[in-house]
Amino acid sequence: MNFHQLHIFYTVLERGSFSAAAQTLHMTQPAVTMQVQALEDYFGTKLFNRSTKKIVLSEAGHTLMPYAIRSIQLMRETDQAMSAFTHMLEGRLQLGASLTIGEYVLPRLLGPFGKQYPNISIMMKVMNTSQIMEEILKHQLNFGLIEAPVxxxxxxxxxxxxxxxxxxxxxxxxxxxxxxxxxxxxLQHPFVLREQGSGTRRVMEEQLFSKGLDPGTMKIVMELGSTGAVKSAVEAGLGITIISTSSVKHEVALGLLKIVNISDASFKRQFYAIHLKSTLLPISAVTFLTFLREHSNDN
Structure with missing residues (x-):
């Protein structure tokens, strides 16, 4: 028995079939079947009850599953713990990032990361959350960075x-x-806001609701589909806004915009990493995410 076999066993159940697991793991279906059979031979019992329609766990498979899950989690934790010591990494990371993260947060961190890990190349696509999830499911991206939990x-x-x-x-x-x-x-002043459904708009509205206020009563003079457009409209005097401080560093430094504290409200949020359960991230990706956690206040 080895970890690779446990990972394949878990992926077969997670994906619901040997063919889907083979696609996820970039293996042939016979190779997946052979590894599961090797695990069954090791324990001397069947792990799946196979039928023409679907596969389900046998009693032995139900017993093994929590141990397989724990082994995968332990491997992920091991990679994260050791990522601080792996400075000679090589590889190509393909990631997706939502608008604020991709345009304003990551660019300031990619330089320092590149100096520390010069042999890791990064290909980043800036897109919305649903597009990121779709490309992850198609194995076109290693992982994504998004502005709201899904x-x-x-x-x-x-x-x-x-x-x-x-x-x-x-x-x-x-x-x-x-x-x-x-x-x-x-709230007595005219506002220029991101469009409905954006992560930025959602955070602002949730905070207003928590204060017993209805966002529908705001004086919204314009709704725009990008943070850059919102900044330009505010700079032109069309209204005020509530957006990420990461996105206005340049304009504030030039004296074009001003950040003002709201005494009785706080609009804090988390950015999230998202990836497939059945895929173990490469150590280069784990290292990149660890770097982001450690430098999250540098942007």
Whole structure:
């Protein structure tokens, strides 16, 4: 018995068939079948009850499953623990990132990561969460970084970085000279916001609901599909907004926009990593995610 066989056994059950497991593991179906049979020979008992329609665990398979899951989790924890010592890694990472992460957060961290791990190349696609999940399921991406938690039976979702949204106003706005302002006063001003359904919009609305406020009463003069467009509209004086501080560092440094604290509300959130349950991430990917956790306050 070896870990590889346990991983194959788990993937067959997770994917529901030997053919689907073979596709996930990039193996041939006969090779998957052979490894499961080798595991059955080792224990001297059948692990699956096979039928024409589906496969189900035998009593022995039910007994083995929690140990297989624990072994996979232990391997993941081992990779994460050892990633700090693996500085000679090579490889190509293919990842997807949602808009704020891909355009404003990761670019500031990719440079330091590249200096520390010069032989790891990164190919990043900036897209929405549903597109990221679709490409992960098709094995076109190793993992994704998204702005809000999602639920999928085949996916592992784990927090990886923190972020905070703040009130952003034009440099000549009446609130620009204030160090702090109450939420009630903020909501009296016209807003330029991200579109409905975006991670940024969702975080803001959830905080308002928690304060007993209805986001539908806000004076929304414009809804835009990108953070860059929102920033440009605010800079032009069309309204104020609440977006990630990571996205306005440049404009604040130039004096074009101002960050103002809201005294009685906090818009904090997590960014999440997402990947297939049945796939063990390469050590280079584990190292990259560990790097993000350790440098989450550097962006």
């Amino acid at each position: 639920t999928h039976p085949d996916m592992v979702i784990e927090p990886v970085m923190g972020d905070e949204l703040k009130l952003i106003v034009p440099h000549d706005h009446p609130l620009a000279e204030r160090q702090e302002v109450a939420l009630e006063e903020v």
